[in-house]
Amino acid sequence: MPIEDRDDAYVLTHALAKDTLSRIRDKNTEQVGFRKGLVKLGRICGYEIIDGAMETEYVAIETPLEETTGERVKGLDDVVIINVLRAATPFVEGLLKAFPRAKQGVISAGRDEEAGMNDDGEFPITVDYVKLPEITEDDTVIIADPMLATGSTMCTVLDHVLDDQPSPEDLFVLSAVSAPAGLLRVADEFPQADLLTVSIDDYLNDDGFIIPGLGDAGDRAFRTQ
Numbered sequence: 001m002p003i004e005d006r007d008d009a010y011v012l013t014h015a016l017a018k019d020t021l022s023r024i025r026d027k028n029t030e031q032v033g034f035r036k037g038l039v040k041l042g043r044i045c046g047y048e049i050i051d052g053a054m055e056t057e058y059v060a061i062e063t064p065l066e067e068t069t070g071e072r073v074k075g076l077d078d079v080v081i082i083n084v085l086r087a088a089t090p091f092v093e094g095l096l097k098a099f100p101r102a103k104q105g106v107i108s109a110g111r112d113e114e115a116g117m118n119d120d121g122e123f124p125i126t127v128d129y130v131k132l133p134e135i136t137e138d139d140t141v142i143i144a145d146p147m148l149a150t151g152s153t154m155c156t157v158l159d160h161v162l163d164d165q166p167s168p169e170d171l172f173v174l175s176a177v178s179a180p181a182g183l184l185r186v187a188d189e190f191p192q193a194d195l196l197t198v199s200i201d202d203y204l205n206d207d208g209f210i211i212p213g214l215g216d217a218g219d220r221a222f223r224t225q
Helices: 015-025 031-053 089-098 152-162 180-189 217-222
Strands: 003-005 010-012 056-062 067-073 079-085 103-111 125-131 140-144 170-178 194-200
Touching (some): 010 031, 015 170, 015 194, 031 089, 031 140, 031 170, 031 194, 031 217, 079 089, 089 140, 089 170, 103 152, 125 152, 140 152, 170 180, 180 194
Parallel strands (some): 010 194, 079 140, 140 170, 170 194
Antiparallel strands (some): 003 010, 056 067, 103 125
8 A cells, every 4th residue: 555654644655646746846837737736646645545544345236247246435425625725726626536425615724924934833824714514423534735834724724624523533634745844733733633645845944835845836726926
């Protein structure tokens, strides 16, 4: 199974995931290629979650020729995907190819860049909009954001997702690239969450950006400044 346990996070090692990430890291990859790459990466991540974390069950099947036994994935109707606007939108589009019947929630949350990062490596977070489906104990919840940097945004999102909701059976924080500091913070504050990423990058710079990172995923996907 191409998911490695790295203590504070699980890293997807699927060759196609690494190839796709390398292509969207490239500064010469323009908007359409970047956005399509995030969609592709989301789809791969979704399939890996199915393969690595979801159970199967045996079912009776009648083919055109005879009765036989097959396997079906359990819980595909009990998936909730949370889109952290806006950078996660193409990432979630890919996840939905793996989980077409998933319930969806959106949270518009972003850090205050003008306020800057404090001495503890945290940013103040502004939440403009929250719309979440009902979450049950049987659900697999996937919170998607292409970049997990300081962890400030993700911790705020997790607060909203878990507030007055039952603890889901599985809770995944999914990112394309992550910084060690952000992973440590989220793991410390939300130990019930499994952190899943395609790459653990080197460090955060003084402005709180992941190095080597992707740049600003939202700006690159939507061609804004």
